């Protein structure tokens with residue numbers, strides 16, 4: 001069970017937003033807490049430009065809540 005801060009029921013409308021695939025220009029729907037999403041059109045793995053982990057950024061239970069350590073994996077170029 002997720003905490004309320006990570007529950008989509010408590011999200012604002014703009015916490016889910018459309019973004020253009022940088023590879024093919026197709027529209028992708030991102031959730032703010034998704035680090036990346038695969039483009040259904042071309043298969044490109046698009047990084048979330050507006051990644052927002054909400055309370056998991058500072059909550060001591062954030063890593064367990066998300067199932068990962070925020071910022072632990074640095075695969076950015």
Ligand SMILES: [Zn+2]
Pocket residue numbers: 021022023024025026039040041042043044
């Ligand atoms: Zn694409």
